[in-house]
Amino acid sequence: MHEVIAAPPPVRDLQALVRHPAADLEQLREQARAAQQSAVGLPCAPGRIVRIEACPGAGKTRAIIHRHLNHPLGPRQGRAVVSFTRAASAEIARRCVEEGRPELADYPHFVGTFDSFLWTHVVRPHITSPAGQKWRRLESWDDHPMARNSGISLGDFHFQRDDPGGVRVVAPRWKKVPYALKSDADRQRYFLHWAETQMAALWREGFIAGEQLRDVSFRMLGQPERGMRIASMLASRFGEIVIDESQDLSSEDHSILAQLAARNVPLLTVGDPDQSIYGFRETSTDAEPHAMAMPAADLRLRHNWRSTQIICDLARTLRPSGEAADVAVGDHRDDAGPVLLVGLAKDGMRPALRKFEAEADRLEIREPAQRMVLAYKHATLAAAQANLKEDPPSAQLDALVWATAVLRDPGAQGKRREKAERVFSECVRHHWLGDMDVPEREHLDRHDISALEFRLVTQFVLNSLPDLHLPAGEWSRTAVQVMREHLFEKLGRFSTARALPCPKEKKSKAAVLLASKGRKPGERTDGLRSNTIHGVKGEQFEAVLVLVPPAEKSVEERQRTDIFMESWTSGQCVEPTDRAAEAMRVHYVAATRARRLLAFAVDQQYVPRLAAHLRANHVPVSEL
Structure with missing residues (x-):
């Protein structure tokens, strides 16, 4: 048995600490700080996975950085610091x-994503x-x-495996049938056939992405001689x-780490089980077991430097695990602002937004980037605000307008911005270089253009x-003229100078409407930012409004x-596999993004019971 280091005092006394007066803040x-220092110096012994659990706002990234700066390693050894997004890395x-x-x-050392680590240090060298084939990894x-x-x-x-121990590249099945195809069985079959054919072709060419990368890693590590060679190289390179x-x-990732730990590769994981909101990544339906039981944490960080104590108390009510509330220790620990409960009625969600804005104004939280509206799905946000479409439109002009609007929005973040960068890049390369049949890196190499040179061109x-409020027809002509002049000036080449097609009925309307969904841009609330809860994981905001609207169109919703x-x-504990567990964890993540102001907009029928439940858990509530 290994000793569990708990941030003093013990977890059982956390509720007492929550009630400490401001005089005890220091x-x-x-x-x-003592708990964070324990995380910096926690030994990482080979043979098992050392685990640190950290609540939201615990300063785990700071602790990881301090460990990287100050915790010594063996001679000529580095440290790998691995996360799951490029932004975090x-x-x-x-x-x-x-x-x-x-x-x-x-x-x-190595600082990068989990996928890039697997590719760079497990798969590609071995x-x-x-x-005639060259293996190439795609981000997606x-x-x-x-x-x-x-x-x-x-x-x-x-996709399913091509043999019992193989790689998922055959027999595709839909993750979720697109709404537009739900009543079109023929089109569904067409795309299933296309997916099977295209995956086979790209796999033969040597392209590999997420699921396939994990399958290859797992298989290679499972081979006695090759697996030992990979583990030996990792252990000699990384302390x-x-x-x-x-x-x-x-579960596949856990299995890969278990294989490494079994071969004495020193591993340390840092996370919060209550923030596990990516259940959709579990794709394996095979008989072979991937899941592994989680041992007790070696260290727990339970002090929150981000939020008020009231927000910490509310977050506890959303934890499926039923763990005690975290202890707020930040500058806003003793702010007494209640949690706002805004009842949604037949007049929609706009009144809820106005009430949230009014309260943010009262607290002098005026920066739009710090006033965040969150929801489980983009469809909910679209009903609340006149946002751009979440996904790029299929028409070329509409897609370019959409990408331009997203990239010019200072509040655009995460996956949405990554999509916009890809769409914009492809449009520029299509006009500049033509022949759009390979990924960006190979396309640029084919024309002897460096990645840095291309980034400078696309930013220029x-x-x-032009301004997106120009008529769409004029915007299309002007945009292509801009690209033709600048791209030709840069490298003396240009593939096409034709304006992008624009339907006659849309030519006189503002270009931005080609990429908008819902109300006209002028009706949008400009004092707020919005995103899905998954899209802001790891971030924080002064004020957060969480939309939990009634589902009027779908019985399932x-x-x-x-x-x-x-x-x-x-108020009952929810089993991790229960149907409600993921929704609880997702809304727990949403609540813990807030520093000072937290509001929930829910159907009016839920407000009285929710208010009573929160008050019974020492959470002050204001019903609006």
């Missing part, structure tokens, strides 16, 4: 630079290639133009491998494109909302 902070690398230690992001299948067809991507399908946001590990074009609200207001 004592609480000393305890929080970039943040860690940026912190190294800010601390005056940029070398900590370079060899012999995989064999048939004659969306990155290859031949893996997309009429808005459908290979990423929209789960330890730190996995940040470990709650996002899939983006800054030079209505049942999901009813089950979630029943689970929340009952």
